[in-house]
Amino acid sequence: MIDKKLSVPELEQMAKQIRRDIIDMIFTANAGHPGGSLSATDILTALYFRMMRIEIQNPQWEDRDRFILSKGHACPVWYATLANRGFYDRAHLKTLRKLNSLLQGHADMKKTPGVDMTVGSLGQGFSAGVGMSLAARYLKKDFHVWVMIGDGEMQEGAVWEAAMAGAKWKLDNLTAILDKNGLQNDTFIEKVMPIEPVADKWRAFGWNVIEIDGHNMTQIVSTLDCALTIKGVPTIIIANTIKGKGVSFMENQPEWHGKAPNAEQYRQAMQELGVAQ
Amino acid sequence: MTINPSRYHQLLPEVVQMLDAPDFFTRTKSIATRFSYAEAVLELAERNSRIVVLDADVSKSINTNKFADKYPDREFNFGIAEQNMMAAAAGMATTGLIPFASTYAVFASLRALDQVRNSIHYPHLNVKIAASHSGITPGPDGVTHQAQEDLSIMRSLATSTVIATADAPSTKLATYAAADWDGPVYLSFTRDPVPVLFDINYPFQIGKMVLLRDGNDATIIANRDIVAHALVAAEKLAQEGFDIRVIDCHTLKPLDVETILQAARETGAIVTAENNIIFGGLGSAVAETLVENYPIPMQRIGVQDTFAESGPYLQVIDKYGLTSPHIVRAVKRVIERKKSGR
Ligand SMILES: Cc1ncc(C[n+]2csc(CCOP(=O)(O)OP(=O)(O)O)c2C)c(N)n1
Ligand SMILES: [Mg+2]
Numbered sequence: 001m002i003d004k005k006l007s008v009p010e011l012e013q014m015a016k017q018i019r020r021d022i023i024d025m026i027f028t029a030n031a032g033h034p035g036g037s038l039s040a041t042d043i044l045t046a047l048y049f050r051m052m053r054i055e056i057q058n059p060q061w062e063d064r065d066r067f068i069l070s071k072g073h074a075c076p077v078w079y080a081t082l083a084n085r086g087f088y089d090r091a092h093l094k095t096l097r098k099l100n101s102l103l104q105g106h107a108d109m110k111k112t113p114g115v116d117m118t119v120g121s122l123g124q125g126f127s128a129g130v131g132m133s134l135a136a137r138y139l140k141k142d143f144h145v146w147v148m149i150g151d152g153e154m155q156e157g158a159v160w161e162a163a164m165a166g167a168k169w170k171l172d173n174l175t176a177i178l179d180k181n182g183l184q185n186d187t188f189i190e191k192v193m194p195i196e197p198v199a200d201k202w203r204a205f206g207w208n209v210i211e212i213d214g215h216n217m218t219q220i221v222s223t224l225d226c227a228l229t230i231k232g233v234p235t236i237i238i239a240n241t242i243k244g245k246g247v248s249f250m251e252n253q254p255e256w257h258g259k260a261p262n263a264e265q266y267r268q269a270m271q272e273l274g275v276a277q
Numbered sequence: 278m279t280i281n282p283s284r285y286h287q288l289l290p291e292v293v294q295m296l297d298a299p300d301f302f303t304r305t306k307s308i309a310t311r312f313s314y315a316e317a318v319l320e321l322a323e324r325n326s327r328i329v330v331l332d333a334d335v336s337k338s339i340n341t342n343k344f345a346d347k348y349p350d351r352e353f354n355f356g357i358a359e360q361n362m363m364a365a366a367a368g369m370a371t372t373g374l375i376p377f378a379s380t381y382a383v384f385a386s387l388r389a390l391d392q393v394r395n396s397i398h399y400p401h402l403n404v405k406i407a408a409s410h411s412g413i414t415p416g417p418d419g420v421t422h423q424a425q426e427d428l429s430i431m432r433s434l435a436t437s438t439v440i441a442t443a444d445a446p447s448t449k450l451a452t453y454a455a456a457d458w459d460g461p462v463y464l465s466f467t468r469d470p471v472p473v474l475f476d477i478n479y480p481f482q483i484g485k486m487v488l489l490r491d492g493n494d495a496t497i498i499a500n501r502d503i504v505a506h507a508l509v510a511a512e513k514l515a516q517e518g519f520d521i522r523v524i525d526c527h528t529l530k531p532l533d534v535e536t537i538l539q540a541a542r543e544t545g546a547i548v549t550a551e552n553n554i555i556f557g558g559l560g561s562a563v564a565e566t567l568v569e570n571y572p573i574p575m576q577r578i579g580v581q582d583t584f585a586e587s588g589p590y591l592q593v594i595d596k597y598g599l600t601s602p603h604i605v606r607a608v609k610r611v612i613e614r615k616k617s618g619r
Contacts, residue, residue: 031417072421097417099588099596105419120421121388122357152334155356185334186342186354192334193356258338 006049008217014084015045015217019246020273021080021093025103027266029096032105035256037077039181039214039241040069040148044081046220047146056086059113065143066132068117070125071150071179073258075107078115087114123156125149126176130165133174144228148177152184155193160205166234167206175227176207176236179214181243187254199238207236214239247272278516284491287525288508292474296512302505302591307470308445311409314466315340317452318377318407322348328456331366331378333359339409339466341379359384363392363404370402375456381415382408382424382465386431397461398434405455406431411441411465412501412552413580413597416590418468425580428500429557431463432530438462438483439529441551443504444474447527450481458483469590471502486533490523495546495612498537500526500559503550503578503599510550510604521608532562534570541571546615548576548607552599555579574614576607 006014018041026032044067048054052065069078076096083090088102095101102112106120116132119125129147136143153159166174178198186192195201199209208230212219220239227235243257244250247269261269285293295301322328322344332354336342345352355362359380366376378385385393385408397404413423431439438458442448448466455462462483480487489504490511499507504525511521522544524536541547547567549560560577567575578599585597594600 029417097419097587099586099592101587103587105417105587106421108419118421120419121383152357155334155358157358157360184357186332186337189356192354193358254337 008221011045011049011217011221014049015042016274018045018077018080018084020270021083021090022076023247023261023266023269023273025076025080025093025096026260028094029098030260031097032076032260033073033258034076034247034250034261035183035243036071036074036150036179036181038245038247038250039243040074040077040179041245042215042217042220043148043177043179043239044077046217046224048081048085050221051224052146053143056114059087063141063143066116066129066145068125068129068145068147069107069119070129070147071122071153072106072119072125075103078107079103079112082112082114085114122150122153123158126159126162129174129176130162130171133171134169136173143173145174146177147174148179150184151178151180151182151189151195151198152192154178154195154198163202163205163207170232171234172231174234176234178236178238179241180238181241183243183252183254183257185257202236202238206233208233209236209238211238211240214241215245280512281515284515286488286490287479288474288489289476292472296509297516301509302472305472307472309467309470310442310445310448311339311466311468313445313448314407314409314452314464315343317449319344319347321453321456322351325375325456327373328375328377329353329369331355331362331376333357333362333380333384335380335409339379339407359389360392363389364396366404367392367396367400367402370404375403375405377405377407379407379409381422382411382427383422385463386424386427390430394434398437401436401460403459404461406461406463407466408463409466410468413585413594413599414467414469414502414552414590416469416588416593419587420584423585425585426554426557427465428529428551428553428559429561432562433557436460437530440483440527441465441501441529442527443501443525444471446473446475446477447479447481449477450479451527454481454483465501467502472505474505474508481527484528484531484533486536487525487527488522489525490521492520492522493544494519494521495548495608495615496522496524496540496544497548497550497604497608498524498526498540498559498563499550500529501552503552506599506601507550507604510601510608513601513605514608519608519612526559529559529562532566534566537563537566538571541567541573546574546611548578548604548611550578550599550604552594553579555581574611574619576611578604578607
């Protein structure tokens with residue numbers, strides 16, 4: 001059951017807390033992926049604190065809605081969201097990437113409560129989402145499956161294999177969310193391997209496409225609500241985002257894909273994100 | 278007891294001196310071998326215009342972005358599309374180009390394996406597969422990025438050549454040698470820094486093992502990043518009165534059968550040590566050789582039937598049984614078996 005349904009201003013506050021946790025985790029671990037975590041924060045916050053039907057006491061509840069972060073390197077945002085949601089103590093966040101931790105460098109469904117799929121090798125989580133949606137239909141369950149993919153990840157051929165399957169089976173219990181932040185590991189997507197026209201590609205593959213500002217909480221919430229009402233066709237939300245969102249010197253900078261801040265940068269980032277509660 | 282440097286070969290003198298230091302791995306000069314590959318391929322490009330580099334959105338992580346900066350028309354970044362990159366490399370090789378296709382070892386040996394087998398190895402096309410983050414050398418990234426079976430997989434492909442060098446200079450030499458080799462070569466590199474053991478005069482030759490320490494009580498045959506741990510283990514054992522031979526098996530395939538059999542005859546006991554699962558890698562290759570030619574007691578150090586986890590590189594490989602204390606125990610065990618004839 002949904003025990004919490006935060007309002008838009010509350011969601012915005014929570015997203016700030018999650019952003020601070022992301023910076024803190026990556027600084028403590030001295031490794032990890034801040035850019036793609038920060039670009040996805042507002043959407044994960046809305047999903048877990050408003051949209052998803054979950055039971056934090058029973059993370060394996062078989063009727064729960066599923067979420068898969070197919071761009072698994074951005075798991076700090078997932079871990080911080082799940083901790084703030086109450087799946088485990090926030091103290092665990094300090095153990096990211098350490099030996100014997102619940103929180104692996106890429107998300108592990110057998111180790112982290114609330115993580116619905118093991119991810120890290122790009123272009124696989126989306127297919128797993130297709131599988132979960134097909135299973136829900138066969139099992140006559142009404143849970144919804146949300147999958148977030150990266151715009152760099154879209155370059156993997158397997159993403160398009162999953163897209164074809166989603167259209168073939170008209171998976172309206174599956175919603176893909178594209179974190180379109182314009183960057184991948186090496187640099188800007190446009191330089192490495194252009195993917196435009198993105199919306200047209202998805203439409204051509206038979207998907208219902210909605211484009212939004214991925215940092216506007218009001219728009220996020222109304223679009224996620226709307227996605228649930230569309231029947232007979234799978235939906236993809238193309239979220240235009242800023243990699244590193246919320247930390248000025250990380251925003252739209254290729255170097256902040258997979259790098260930890262130093263002490264000075266950490267202080268500045270935390271200041272920009274507001275003092276912790 | 279003091280270290281006897283005359284027992285050691287090929288190693289830098291300062292490395293030999295430090296082998297008994299408890300902080301050997303933090304004190305030695307260390308370099309991630311992925312960067313040595315990137316340097317070597319850049320040098321090669323000057324000499325041979327047919328050499329091109331293919332990337333799959335990890336050029337920043339391997340340093341082949343420097344190649345792209347210097348030779349923008351000779352570097353091809355395929356984005357996050359390893360399968361496309363490998364089959365495209367095969368296509369390029371049909372025209373006489375020598376493509377170095379660079380990605381992480383998990384993706385080279387697993388994601389694009391079908392392309393690597395059917396489009397590269399089967400037609401025996403001259404593609405060099407440059408695989409960084411090999412074995413469990415990416416610690417913190419966790420299991421999805423740890424290529425704990427890359428050597429087993431690559432070794433199982435017919436006609437493959439599989440190289441797993443121990444340090445930075447030998448990695449450069451392997452990269453030069455791969456460029457001259459006719460046919461596909463799998464080169465594997467460490468993600469984390471590993472001690473620089475040799476200088477650039479190291480006698481690297483594809484298919485030829487290198488003797489690093491004399492000894493007749495038992496032999497340790499190691500590869501990749503575990504060579505350094507084998508040396509530390511051998512020195513520990515020397516302090517306890519055991520005289521252990523150490524061999525660097527940088528080429529897993531073609532295997533230097535002659536050197537293995539010589540070690541078997543002269544030392545009567547062998548331990549293999551590798552940062553790779555115990556199925557199908559160095560341990561298996563040596564065991565197959567011994568069983569068919571000269572059966573003697575043997576022990577294998579390697580990742581057991583399990584996936585590892587995230588953690589700092591040295592802590593992870595210690596927890597999963599690949600470091601010198603584990604090797605020391607295996608050597609004592611194999612010597613015990615040799616003595617008791619079991
Ligand atoms: C199959 C695969 N190839 C390569 C990588 C290495 N890698 C990790 S993140 C990344 C870039 C991802 O870009 P994008 O999907 O746009 O994510 P974001 O910008 O949101 O961080 C790459 C190449 C991987 N994890 N999986
Ligand atoms: Mg991106």
